[in-house]
Amino acid sequence: MMMTSDNRPAAPAVSRQISLSKVIHRETIIGWLFVLPALVMYAVFVLLPLLMSIQYSFFRWDGIGSMTWVGFDNYATVLEVPDLLGTIFNAFKLVVFFSFIPVTLGLVVASIIHRVAPGRLGAVARTVLFLPQVIPLVAAGIIWGWLLALPGLINQSLRAIGLSAVTRAWLGDFDWALPAVGFIGVWVLLGFCTVLLWTGMTKLDPALFESARIDGASWFAEFRRVTVPLLRHEIGVCLTVTVIAALAAFDIVYVSTAGGPGNSTAVPGIQIYILAFTEQRIGLASALAVMLMALVLVVVLPIQRLSRETT
Amino acid sequence: MLSKRTVFSVIAVLAVLVTATQMPSFAVAQTAPSCGTEPVTLKATFETGFDLPFRLSEEFAKQYPNVTWDISQDQFANLINTTPRLLSGDNPPDLIRLPTMVSFAKQGLLMNLDDYATAFGWDEWPVPQLNQNRVSPDGIRGSGSLYAMGLNYSLTGIFYNKELADQIGMTEPPKTVAEFEDLLAKAKEAGLLPIMQWGSAKSGMGLAFPLQNLMAAFGPVEPINEWIFQKPGATIDTPENLVAAQHLEQWIQNGYFPPDINAIEYTDANARFGQGEGVFIFNGDWQNAGYDTDMPGNVGFFLMPPAEEGGSPAAMSAPLTFGIAANAKNADCAAFFLNWVASNDEARQINVTVGGSNPGGPADASMPSVTEGSVTNETLAAGAVVGLAGTSMDFIANATSAIFAQGWTPELQKVVGGRQDAAGLLTAVQAEYERELAE
Numbered sequence: 039m040m041m042t043s044d045n046r047p048a049a050p051a052v053s054r055q056i057s058l059s060k061v062i063h064r065e066t067i068i069g070w071l072f073v074l075p076a077l078v079m080y081a082v083f084v085l086l087p088l089l090m091s092i093q094y095s096f097f098r099w100d101g102i103g104s105m106t107w108v109g110f111d112n113y114a115t116v117l118e119v120p121d122l123l124g125t126i127f128n129a130f131k132l133v134v135f136f137s138f139i140p141v142t143l144g145l146v147v148a149s150i151i152h153r154v155a156p157g158r159l160g161a162v163a164r165t166v167l168f169l170p171q172v173i174p175l176v177a178a179g180i181i182w183g184w185l186l187a188l189p190g191l192i193n194q195s196l197r198a199i200g201l202s203a204v205t206r207a208w209l210g211d212f213d214w215a216l217p218a219v220g221f222i223g224v225w226v227l228l229g230f231c232t233v234l235l236w237t238g239m240t241k242l243d244p245a246l247f248e249s250a251r252i253d254g255a256s257w258f259a260e261f262r263r264v265t266v267p268l269l270r271h272e273i274g275v276c277l278t279v280t281v282i283a284a285l286a287a288f289d290i291v292y293v294s295t296a297g298g299p300g301n302s303t304a305v306p307g308i309q310i311y312i313l314a315f316t317e318q319r320i321g322l323a324s325a326l327a328v329m330l331m332a333l334v335l336v337v338v339l340p341i342q343r344l345s346r347e348t349t
Numbered sequence: 350m351l352s353k354r355t356v357f358s359v360i361a362v363l364a365v366l367v368t369a370t371q372m373p374s375f376a377v378a379q380t381a382p383s384c385g386t387e388p389v390t391l392k393a394t395f396e397t398g399f400d401l402p403f404r405l406s407e408e409f410a411k412q413y414p415n416v417t418w419d420i421s422q423d424q425f426a427n428l429i430n431t432t433p434r435l436l437s438g439d440n441p442p443d444l445i446r447l448p449t450m451v452s453f454a455k456q457g458l459l460m461n462l463d464d465y466a467t468a469f470g471w472d473e474w475p476v477p478q479l480n481q482n483r484v485s486p487d488g489i490r491g492s493g494s495l496y497a498m499g500l501n502y503s504l505t506g507i508f509y510n511k512e513l514a515d516q517i518g519m520t521e522p523p524k525t526v527a528e529f530e531d532l533l534a535k536a537k538e539a540g541l542l543p544i545m546q547w548g549s550a551k552s553g554m555g556l557a558f559p560l561q562n563l564m565a566a567f568g569p570v571e572p573i574n575e576w577i578f579q580k581p582g583a584t585i586d587t588p589e590n591l592v593a594a595q596h597l598e599q600w601i602q603n604g605y606f607p608p609d610i611n612a613i614e615y616t617d618a619n620a621r622f623g624q625g626e627g628v629f630i631f632n633g634d635w636q637n638a639g640y641d642t643d644m645p646g647n648v649g650f651f652l653m654p655p656a657e658e659g660g661s662p663a664a665m666s667a668p669l670t671f672g673i674a675a676n677a678k679n680a681d682c683a684a685f686f687l688n689w690v691a692s693n694d695e696a697r698q699i700n701v702t703v704g705g706s707n708p709g710g711p712a713d714a715s716m717p718s719v720t721e722g723s724v725t726n727e728t729l730a731a732g733a734v735v736g737l738a739g740t741s742m743d744f745i746a747n748a749t750s751a752i753f754a755q756g757w758t759p760e761l762q763k764v765v766g767g768r769q770d771a772a773g774l775l776t777a778v779q780a781e782y783e784r785e786l787a788e
Contacts, residue, residue: 121755271504300759315431
């Protein structure tokens with residue numbers, strides 16, 4: 039350390055060290071004190087329920103009476119009942135709509151805004167795209183329900199341009215209900231991804247883009263070779279947030295289809311809700327919830343890892 | 350040492366005490382429970398969107414000024430989920446709309462109303478009224494102790510648009526299923542939508558109504574009720590029910606229902622029927638006031654006809670069930686309210702005008718008057734027919750708390766989508782039923 043150089047008396051240095059460590063110690067305590075309220079809330083409302091869910095998942099319990107220990111029976115049931123396992127497959131299909139499409143489209147849109155419309159037009163575009171984040175999801179779900187209904191605006195528009203053959207009740211069609219719910223997801227999450235990625239782009243060194251352009255790089259080459267590689271962290275954050283939104287989806291699905299038709303849009307979130315509150319099978323619901331959490335971690339941790347690696 | 354005198358006086362005091370303790374209990378047996386004269390706050394949980402309980406509670410507070418109401422409300426689907434928590438909480442409701450009751454009765458969350466039934470004379474009312482609210486100790490509905498009362502007794506059947514029915518030449522209600530199917534075919538030929546019905550998972554699959562009506566047309570109602578009441582060994586997968594399901598499947602394939610039925614919610618279906626889309630709709634008399642408003646004078650009602658001419662028409666009919674929490678603070682007053690609803694003339698009038706259903710009550714109670722031209726006249730008359738025939742059933746959607754969400758709705762939606770057939774529908778629902786009861 040600089041302070042204990044040889045040409046200085048030892049004692050004052052030591053005392054300074056002590057006082058410094060005291061300061062650090064005090065700062066640590068103050069720091070913890072600042073964090074404490076949030077930490078208490080986090081422990082009470084996140085960690086504790088999480089641990090309780092894990093505990094419940096090993097019991098048969100109706101939420102009121104006595105609990106019966108059943109070991110891993112609830113987990114076995116989730117794996118045995120095809121309807122329960124099917125919800126997990128549906129969740130992965132939603133990942134395409136909630137995650138891949140918004141992130142890809144978001145990159146394209148953000149890069150266009152960044153290159154073509156840096157001024158007022160870009161600000162308007164960003165605001166419009168971000169609006170769905172501000173609208174409560176339940177209200178959005180109801181409005182989309184109307185738009186996608188057979189007599190709704192989307193089918194009216196299709197009829198107006200002579201596409202009557204493709205009109206259908208989008209949310210009531212076995213093949214189209216999941217893509218339709220996914221489309222609502224794209225609408226909600228595109229703005230979030232665009233704004234996050236655009237913010238990332240504005241922090242990039244303009245010299246890089248300039249030199250690329252001087253070298254005669256096309257928009258696409260610039261996008262592929264400069265923008266995307268440098269935005270790894272932002273893309274990682276976008277993917278993480280949207281993948282979690284897809285796997286743990288509840289509100290959009292519940293308000294637009296409630297899992298129907300058949301079980302074609304049933305996702306784990308809906309099943310957990312029905313199992314816990316309609317069927318009063320808290321144990322089975324908790325087991326599905328714990329498995330969902332494990333699944334989210336398994337999918338999201340590699341994404342985190344990839345985005346943190348430096349090139 | 351005790352003197353003789355002291356002994357005598359002790360005996361005398363004891364005798365007085367014994368008589369005194371006996372006297373009040375004798376008096377209680379004589380006067381039925383009431384809301385008393387002291388201020389009482391009745392805590393109640395009602396269902397959102399249904400005016401009747403609110404209007405009844407207003408009238409009750411007018412007649413009994415010492416009673417004030419503390420009412421909370423929620424959607425039916427939410428009530429299914431919150432009721433166990435409300436009932437088991439520290440401050441449970443005195444009066445609550447019960448979406449289902451067997452599990453709550455078994456868990457000891459509901460007050461046993463047998464003593465009130467004796468005190469108020471409910472057990473002398475026509476039998477079917479109370480039976481649906483009885484639960485035996487092993488959790489079978491239909492007999493045992495009383496755990497709830499009906500505010501009224503709803504009736505289901507087929508509503509029709511009179512103008513459109515004229516167009517297809519329907520001069521009187523069909524007498525057999527075959528006659529009804531003829532009318533459906535004629536409506537289809539005339540370019541009309543034969544039946545408007547809802548089917549979105551958000552409100553639950555409305556095809557459960559025509560399906561159950563067909564079941565009762567092709568077979569007896571007892572096995573259906575036994576299945577709903579969870580009698581051991583009961584099954585919905587019977588040969589008669591298969592015929593019924595096949596008819597429904599045929600109706601679907603013939604295009605008798607709207608093509609977007611899987612996305613139509615309850616309120617949308619009724620709105621579209623009110624605007625003239627659909628000749629028929631399967632629904633219950635709780636919707637009477639709505640139809641009277643939307644299409645005054647243009648809506649009629651008939652019961653689902655039997656398979657053979659001369660047979661008895663059957664109908665789903667269920668009490669609008671209200672219970673009292675096991676730990677309710679004002680149970681006496683709540684029970685008194687339930688009795689008042691069935692016996693007070695003003696209450697019965699509100700019940701019919703606002704609720705549209707039969708108010709039930711004692712056999713000799715007067716039937717309130719109904720506005721002329723209201724479809725309520727037709728539903729009340731039909732209710733009398735079903736009452737005489739003894740062919741009322743509860744709803745197959747209410748057999749267990751999740752059978753509608755996890756069984757009927759997804760499986761019937763699959764039939765609409767061509768991904769399930771009649772036989773598969775019954776097998777799948779029976780399997781779900783057994784899975785739920787195995788818990």
